[in-house]
Amino acid sequence: MAGVSTAVVSYALNDRRGVSVATRERVLRVADELGWRPNPAARSMRAGAQAVGLAVVAGETLHGAPVLDVVAAFQRELLPRGLGVDLRVVADVAAAAELYRRWGAERRCDVVVVPEVRDDDVRLRVATDAGLRPVVVGPTEVAPGLAAVEVDDEDAYARVARYLASLGHVRIALVADPTDRLRTAACERGLRAATQDGTVALEIVPTDGTVEGAAGATRRLLTQAVRPTAVVLATDVMALAALDVARRTGLVVPWDVSVVAGADSVLCRLATPALTSLPSLATDLGEALARAVTGTLDAAAGDPPVRVPLAVGALAVRGSTSPQAH
Amino acid sequence: MAGVSTAVVSYALNDRRGVSVATRERVLRVADELGWRPNPAARSMRAGAQAVGLAVVAGETLHGAPVLDVVAAFQRELLPRGLGVDLRVVADVAAAAELYRRWGAERRCDVVVVPEVRDDDVRLRVATDAGLRPVVVGPTEVAPGLAAVEVDDEDAYARVARYLASLGHVRIALVADPTDRLRTAACERGLRAATQDGTVALEIVPTDGTVEGAAGATRRLLTQAVRPTAVVLATDVMALAALDVARRTGLVVPWDVSVVAGADSVLCRLATPALTSLPSLATDLGEALARAVTGTLDAAAGDPPVRVPLAVGALAVRGSTSPQAH
DNA sequence: ATGAAAGCGCTAACAG
DNA sequence: CTGTTAGCGCTTTCAT
Numbered sequence: 241m242a243g244v245s246t247a248v249v250s251y252a253l254n255d256r257r258g259v260s261v262a263t264r265e266r267v268l269r270v271a272d273e274l275g276w277r278p279n280p281a282a283r284s285m286r287a288g289a290q291a292v293g294l295a296v297v298a299g300e301t302l303h304g305a306p307v308l309d310v311v312a313a314f315q316r317e318l319l320p321r322g323l324g325v326d327l328r329v330v331a332d333v334a335a336a337a338e339l340y341r342r343w344g345a346e347r348r349c350d351v352v353v354v355p356e357v358r359d360d361d362v363r364l365r366v367a368t369d370a371g372l373r374p375v376v377v378g379p380t381e382v383a384p385g386l387a388a389v390e391v392d393d394e395d396a397y398a399r400v401a402r403y404l405a406s407l408g409h410v411r412i413a414l415v416a417d418p419t420d421r422l423r424t425a426a427c428e429r430g431l432r433a434a435t436q437d438g439t440v441a442l443e444i445v446p447t448d449g450t451v452e453g454a455a456g457a458t459r460r461l462l463t464q465a466v467r468p469t470a471v472v473l474a475t476d477v478m479a480l481a482a483l484d485v486a487r488r489t490g491l492v493v494p495w496d497v498s499v500v501a502g503a504d505s506v507l508c509r510l511a512t513p514a515l516t517s518l519p520s521l522a523t524d525l526g527e528a529l530a531r532a533v534t535g536t537l538d539a540a541a542g543d544p545p546v547r548v549p550l551a552v553g554a555l556a557v558r559g560s561t562s563p564q565a566h
Numbered sequence: 567m568a569g570v571s572t573a574v575v576s577y578a579l580n581d582r583r584g585v586s587v588a589t590r591e592r593v594l595r596v597a598d599e600l601g602w603r604p605n606p607a608a609r610s611m612r613a614g615a616q617a618v619g620l621a622v623v624a625g626e627t628l629h630g631a632p633v634l635d636v637v638a639a640f641q642r643e644l645l646p647r648g649l650g651v652d653l654r655v656v657a658d659v660a661a662a663a664e665l666y667r668r669w670g671a672e673r674r675c676d677v678v679v680v681p682e683v684r685d686d687d688v689r690l691r692v693a694t695d696a697g698l699r700p701v702v703v704g705p706t707e708v709a710p711g712l713a714a715v716e717v718d719d720e721d722a723y724a725r726v727a728r729y730l731a732s733l734g735h736v737r738i739a740l741v742a743d744p745t746d747r748l749r750t751a752a753c754e755r756g757l758r759a760a761t762q763d764g765t766v767a768l769e770i771v772p773t774d775g776t777v778e779g780a781a782g783a784t785r786r787l788l789t790q791a792v793r794p795t796a797v798v799l800a801t802d803v804m805a806l807a808a809l810d811v812a813r814r815t816g817l818v819v820p821w822d823v824s825v826v827a828g829a830d831s832v833l834c835r836l837a838t839p840a841l842t843s844l845p846s847l848a849t850d851l852g853e854a855l856a857r858a859v860t861g862t863l864d865a866a867a868g869d870p871p872v873r874v875p876l877a878v879g880a881l882a883v884r885g886s887t888s889p890q891a892h
Numbered sequence: 893a894t895g896a897a898a899g900c901g902c903t904a905a906c907a908g
Numbered sequence: 909c910t911g912t913t914a915g916c917g918c919t920t921t922c923a924t
Binding site: 276281289315327328329347348450452487 | 605607611637652655668673803807810813832836
């Protein structure tokens with residue numbers, strides 16, 4: 241229709257050199273009039289898949305943030321690069337590994353995101369074996385040669401501990417995510433590091449990561465003979481459940497016990513009392529992931545793995561924490 | 567490797583007739599040994615896209631249920647059919663429409679899901695113009711010829727109203743989702759239908775769909791001179807916020823005011839008091855959607871649009887509602 | 893029951 | 909600057 245060959249059309253459309261300005265304009269105009277859009281299937285047939293895969297385990301968060309919020313930012317950042325996000329909800333890590341194996345064999349994508357890394361994580365081996373390049377979210381001790389977004393949970397939780405200690409708390413508890421997650425260990429390390437002078441007693445209670453699990457753990461903590469004066473919970477909903485447990489136990493937050501949420505949300509702000517929280521990573525994490533992914537795609541073979549550091553912001557202090565006399 | 571032509575391999579792999587059992591087995595075995603997987607790009611190049619598109623507006627639910635839970639069930643049901651779900655988070659309905667236009671032009675999918683239909687919804691026209699077949703979630707008055715999952719919100723909310731009336735409530739309020747959603751109107755209709763004998767005063771307060779909006783609306787309702795004795799809220803988090811507003815206002819739920827959530831969740835069960843709620847649609851909706859989609863794909867041209875009815879289950883009565891003396 | 897070959901829409905190497 | 913053409917991996921028609 242533009243009176244040129246398919247090659248010229250391809251060049252014009254892809255901003256390749258070798259087309260006169262006049263021709264390029266004509267081609268673009270005709271394509272636009274026709275409402276023409278490149279067929280992604282045909283395109284990826286030559287160029288390889290233009291997508292990054294992400295399998296999330298049902299019920300899990302993305303490093304404490306709501307999955308969809310992270311994905312929204314992730315997609316937004318990847319869009320200009322013409323990259324799509326293949327999101328799948330799976331039952332467990334094994335299913336995620338199996339999916340990555342398939343995606344690799346199908347050449348559906350060549351980068352996958354591995355969230356909530358576990359110790360000795362199957363997904364890492366499987367993805368690598370399948371010819372995929374994994375981008376890990378979280379601590380990287382388990383993945384020496386892999387690209388990663390390194391979230392500084394350790395520092396964040398150390399700050400939480402110092403904040404609580406400065407309020408006079410001497411018995412702090414952490415209601416944590418499952419222990420197989422490396423992130424859990426990092427949070428623990430942070431709290432320990434900031435309390436190792438021995439003036440603060442630290443109790444770590446791992447859970448299964450569910451709200452019910454957190455509620456049960458908090459109940460046990462608060463009904464002990466000697467109960468903690470401050471409880472830190474991994475997520476916003478866990479912390480909300482803790483508020484409720486405290487209320488039912490007849491304890492007044494923050495006077496009887498202080499509560500801190502490891503991730504912020506509207507729920508934290510609207511609760512009574514409003515929850516002192518670490519900021520939500522949602523948008524930042526999505527953007528950091530996008531940088532890690534594009535960096536990995538752009539990296540030449542032999543380049544060192546891309547590492548995108550992500551610092552957790554300042555604790556938002558609200559009504560759920562207060563000074564504590566010993 | 568199996569000593570046969572590519573055509574025979576294709577037949578064998580796709581369970582087509584015309585291959586001897588021996589050959590088929592040999593081909594399957596070799597393919598398996600090689601870890602061979604069909605390339606989806608190449609496949610959809612001939613067969614057309616094997617995916618269904620779903621654009622959700624950031625912050626919105628999927629008919630009151632958490633998006634990811636619905637998507638999980640949706641994907642699970644579509645998997646055996648070899649269909650993928652293309653999930654995208656967009657800023658608003660206009661962006662969703664624009665995306666559907668693109669997806670149509672790119673032949674990325676030929677069915678798209680249109681959740682939370684609005685009155686005179688742009689997405690419907692755009693999707694149809696782009697050659698896509700939309701599957702609508704919600705009331706279908708706006709989409710006479712389109713496939714749909716018809717959720718019976720009207721009946722569900724009528725049941726809520728009757729339940730509250732039976733407890734002696736005479737002033738009921740609904741803190742609703744935005745009015746442009748057809749579902750909001752359906753919920754309203756249900757409440758009205760069940761209260762039209764005039765013994766119950768009904769107040770409908772539309773919100774912007776956010777938790778903050780719901781909290782504000784509830785606060786206004788509860789600080790009125792004559793306040794409602796029962797408040798129904800569209801979602802679980804909204805209802806949670808309402809519990810909090812009541813607490814801050816000095817009202818005791820359920821004695822001073824009853825609260826009902828339009829959608830259940832762990833949060834509803836763990837709240838104090840636990841929230842009386844309509845069941846969550848998550849899994850059911852995902853499965854219904856899958857049936858609507860596959861039905862639409864299987865339908866011959868000229869067949870009537872696929873309609874999958876979805877009834878909302880029984881109200882779970884918990885501690886947030888109680889009888890009310892006039 | 894099997895094989896040869898065309899073609900889906902696109903990009904890129906090469907020739908002109 | 910532009911055209912010709914091969915080929916990405918698969919399905920499918922047509923011959924055999």
